[in-house]
Amino acid sequence: MQAAPELEAFRHEVRSWLDENLSDEFRNLGGDAGPADDRDWDARVVWEQRLGEAGWIGLGWPKDLGGRGASILEEVIFHEEYAKAGAPARVSFFGEGLLGPTIVNLGTPEQKAKFLPPILAAKEFWCQGYSEPDAGSDLAGVKTTAVLDGDEWVINGQKIWTTFAHHADWCFAVVRTDPEAPKHKGLSYLLVPMDQPGVEVRGIKTIVGTSEFNEVFFTDARTPTENIVGEVNDGWKVAMATLGFERGTAFLGQQLRFEEEMRHLLAEAQKRGRADDPVLRDRLADAYARLRIMRFNGERMLANLAAKGVLGPESSIGKLYWSSWHRALGELEVAVMGPDAMVVGPGYEPNEFQHYFLSSRAETIYAGSSEIQRNVIAERVLGLPREPAVASK
Amino acid sequence: MNFAFSEEQVALRETVAQFLEQKSPSAEVRRIMETTEGYDPEVWRQMGEQMGLQGLHIPEEYGGQGYTFVELGIVLEEMGKRLLCAPYFATVCLAANAVMNAGSDSQKKELLPGIASGETIATLAFTEPSGKWDADGIAMTYEPAGDGFALSGEKMFVIDGHNADLIVVVARKAGTSGTEGISFFTVAGDAAGLTRTALETMDMTRKQAKLEFSGVPAELLGEEGSGWAALSKTLDQAAVCLSSEMVGGSQEVLDMSVEYAKVRVQFGRPIGSFQAIKHKCADMLLETESAKSAAYYAAWAAAEDNEELPTVACLAKAYCSEAYFHCAAENIQIHGGIGFTWEHDAHLYFKRAKSSETYLGDATYHRELLAQRIGI
Ligand SMILES: Cc1cc2nc3c(=O)[nH]c(=O)nc-3n(C[C@H](O)[C@H](O)[C@H](O)COP(=O)(O)OP(=O)(O)OC[C@H]3O[C@@H](n4cnc5c(N)ncnc54)[C@H](O)[C@@H]3O)c2cc1C
Numbered sequence: 001m002q003a004a005p006e007l008e009a010f011r012h013e014v015r016s017w018l019d020e021n022l023s024d025e026f027r028n029l030g031g032d033a034g035p036a037d038d039r040d041w042d043a044r045v046v047w048e049q050r051l052g053e054a055g056w057i058g059l060g061w062p063k064d065l066g067g068r069g070a071s072i073l074e075e076v077i078f079h080e081e082y083a084k085a086g087a088p089a090r091v092s093f094f095g096e097g098l099l100g101p102t103i104v105n106l107g108t109p110e111q112k113a114k115f116l117p118p119i120l121a122a123k124e125f126w127c128q129g130y131s132e133p134d135a136g137s138d139l140a141g142v143k144t145t146a147v148l149d150g151d152e153w154v155i156n157g158q159k160i161w162t163t164f165a166h167h168a169d170w171c172f173a174v175v176r177t178d179p180e181a182p183k184h185k186g187l188s189y190l191l192v193p194m195d196q197p198g199v200e201v202r203g204i205k206t207i208v209g210t211s212e213f214n215e216v217f218f219t220d221a222r223t224p225t226e227n228i229v230g231e232v233n234d235g236w237k238v239a240m241a242t243l244g245f246e247r248g249t250a251f252l253g254q255q256l257r258f259e260e261e262m263r264h265l266l267a268e269a270q271k272r273g274r275a276d277d278p279v280l281r282d283r284l285a286d287a288y289a290r291l292r293i294m295r296f297n298g299e300r301m302l303a304n305l306a307a308k309g310v311l312g313p314e315s316s317i318g319k320l321y322w323s324s325w326h327r328a329l330g331e332l333e334v335a336v337m338g339p340d341a342m343v344v345g346p347g348y349e350p351n352e353f354q355h356y357f358l359s360s361r362a363e364t365i366y367a368g369s370s371e372i373q374r375n376v377i378a379e380r381v382l383g384l385p386r387e388p389a390v391a392s393k
Numbered sequence: 394m395n396f397a398f399s400e401e402q403v404a405l406r407e408t409v410a411q412f413l414e415q416k417s418p419s420a421e422v423r424r425i426m427e428t429t430e431g432y433d434p435e436v437w438r439q440m441g442e443q444m445g446l447q448g449l450h451i452p453e454e455y456g457g458q459g460y461t462f463v464e465l466g467i468v469l470e471e472m473g474k475r476l477l478c479a480p481y482f483a484t485v486c487l488a489a490n491a492v493m494n495a496g497s498d499s500q501k502k503e504l505l506p507g508i509a510s511g512e513t514i515a516t517l518a519f520t521e522p523s524g525k526w527d528a529d530g531i532a533m534t535y536e537p538a539g540d541g542f543a544l545s546g547e548k549m550f551v552i553d554g555h556n557a558d559l560i561v562v563v564a565r566k567a568g569t570s571g572t573e574g575i576s577f578f579t580v581a582g583d584a585a586g587l588t589r590t591a592l593e594t595m596d597m598t599r600k601q602a603k604l605e606f607s608g609v610p611a612e613l614l615g616e617e618g619s620g621w622a623a624l625s626k627t628l629d630q631a632a633v634c635l636s637s638e639m640v641g642g643s644q645e646v647l648d649m650s651v652e653y654a655k656v657r658v659q660f661g662r663p664i665g666s667f668q669a670i671k672h673k674c675a676d677m678l679l680e681t682e683s684a685k686s687a688a689y690y691a692a693w694a695a696a697e698d699n700e701e702l703p704t705v706a707c708l709a710k711a712y713c714s715e716a717y718f719h720c721a722a723e724n725i726q727i728h729g730g731i732g733f734t735w736e737h738d739a740h741l742y743f744k745r746a747k748s749s750e751t752y753l754g755d756a757t758y759h760r761e762l763l764a765q766r767i768g769i
Contacts, residue, residue, distance in 0.1 A: 296686035307397035378671035
């Protein structure tokens with residue numbers, strides 16, 4: 001465990017940097033902490049580049065790769081202060097949060113040199129090309145293919161639900177490189193440039209009314225042979241590792257945003273006189289209690305990690321817990337608004353509460369749906385038997 | 394707040410767990426719950442003499458071990474897991490705290506050492522037939538009598554009231570209402586004018602009594618008329634203690650369910666391979682782990698005696714009680730027919746979960762308290 005004074009010094013450093021740099025143009029920009037919201041994108045990119053210049057991107061990455069080598073506790077402090085300051089939602093979830101750590105841990109020296117610096121500077125953005133029309137939860141069913149042609153991979157197929165593909169310079173994609181091999185065995189993990197004739201991005205309008213995610217069509221798209229992470233046909237392992245690298249610390253910042261949202265809701269309920277309704281009052285107190293417990297869960301996970309070096313069972317429930325809580329909060333938000341919730345702003349512009357009511361429905365679907373989370377908890381934490389597999393190919 | 398337990402705390406948990414494994418296995422629980430007293434005096438004596446459990450969080454100057462609510466929480470969690478039948482909650486989590494919160498220094502010196510050693514079984518009598526858990530529920534009045542006071546009226550749902558040597562009673566000055574005019578008194582269990590009736594409780598692992606007072610001589614505990622703050626704090630502490638206990642029970646029913654789901658085969662496969670069962674177990678884990686986080690945090694706030702105690706006490710009671718009951722109910726469902734039998738332990742936990750949820754006020758009641766305390 002790090003000594004408290006050391007951590008306090010770090011906290012002070014974060015706070016004073018934010019104090020000096022978070023000018024009004026950046027404060028209170030739109031966009032929530034979720035990875036699927038691109039309101040005020042351009043301004044958030046400018047801000048992200050400032051973060052990069054000051055060395056706040058890639059906090060936990062090793063120093064020799066341009067990171068800060070920060071401990072988990074330091075990362076937590078950073079995210080706490082960041083959220084408290086009301087700084088903009090981060091734009092580089094896929095690059096900094098997913099692809100970066102994958103390269104740090106599994107990339108070649110050349111890949112590290114080529115891909116990490118632009119992520120650290122917020123000059124290049126990434127998207128995640130996993131899901132396909134026929135491969136969602138069952139990711140190993142991807143059909144997009146890649147075949148070698150000289151010193152290039154040639155890619156054909158379709159990805160879907162690709163968040164921020166329209167902002168992305170690169171896509172990390174799971175593709176099939178051996179159609180004959182069993183499902184999980186014939187996959188590879190390729191890094192594909194988006195700006196080329198063989199890549200077409202078509203926006204998909206979400207229930208919120210905006211288009212943060214897309215269909216991505218690959219038609220003889222190309223990428224050099226060296227743009228593969230891990231071995232050919234060993235991409236399943238890399239794809240899973242990517243999901244495991246997210247340390248979950250960014251989420252603590254998100255919780256502070258939830259606390260902010262909760263405060264807004266309580267204020268709204270009082271303003272509208274809805275807090276006197278006994279049923280709503282009970283639901284508000286319940287939401288508040290569960291939010292506090294969400295934070296206790298997170299702190300307990302970190303304390304046990306610091307003390308024992310391993311994650312306990314409490315770490316497996318995080319995603320299921322927060323996504324369910326936030327979805328229920330969205331329903332409570334429109335209940336508090338009452339009939340006013342039925343009317344949105346001009347141009348289908350939802351207010352804060354309507355926005356969360358709608359956008360939170362995605363949270364129990366992406367990054368492992370709640371059903372998949374329960375399967376994983378039951379099988380990996382509680383050791384219940386796996387379901388008998390249905391023969392498929 | 395540090396959620397990680399120290400080595401000493403882990404060792405305490407193991408010692409208590411081992412002790413209870415021997416002294417409170419299912420067969421013993423079932424033997425003792427059939428008795429009127431509802432506890433085994435020999436085990437109670439060992440808890441005091443060998444383990445020092447009754448005095449765990451009582452300061453050393455009053456004959457206790459000088460530990461905190463965190464250690465008490467650990468012990469209660471293990472007791473909840475084994476459904477220990479003993480007047481521990483009444484004596485330690487109700488009466489001792491009431492004496493510490495309300496009593497004068499000399500009263501603490503007089504009353505606490507006996508509790509700490511296990512010699513005195515004690516309880517707190519505050520609820521009445523109205524079944525209200527707040528200040529309005531206290532209708533019993535006191536009157537001056539000789540050098541002291543006399544109590545008349547009826548107390549209900551008094552945990553281990555029929556066993557207690559020492560009864561801490563809450564009553565109000567005639568003509569007052571709400572949080573005004575509330576005082577604590579001590580009454581001997583065998584006092585003249587006191588009629589005690591053991592109640593037949595649905596949860597047989599925790600006994601309750603009805604206490605009828607008619608001019609019972611009583612000694613004032615602390616100061617006259619200003620007892621509400623001490624009572625409110627005592628109830629918060631009791632809610633925290635009960636939360637710890639419920640967490641232990643919740644973990645136990647989860648373990649029972651998972652174990653059974655692995656071995657019970659239907660349709661040619663373990664029922665635990667069916668998602669309907671798997672997802673129930675996953676939700677039980679989520680609730681049990683979250684209940685732990687809430688109970689541990691609340692125990693810490695009680696140990697620190699900080700300003701967060703009132704909010705986290707009712708938050709923990711609300712969440713832990715719903716989590717425990719839900720897990721205990723799912724445990725019966727997952728066991729099928731056998732879960733509905735008297736012979737299987739599932740009902741013991743189910744009933745303890747319900748009595749714990751109800752006692753001190755249910756989740757709705759505690760969420761209302763929470764709403765008031767966070768200023769909604
Ligand atoms: C806002 C948003 C952003 C996204 N961004 C990206 C992105 O950037 N890149 C990317 O690759 N993907 C992205 N996704 C896709 C996401 O990963 C998938 O939606 C998810 O994996 C579920 O796949 P699916 O939509 O095909 O649903 P399906 O897998 O078809 O699931 C449909 C339903 O069946 C249930 N189900 C499926 N399998 C099981 C099972 N074994 N047991 C029980 N129930 C099951 C699911 O829980 C769900 O309720 C995004 C999704 C959303 C909503």
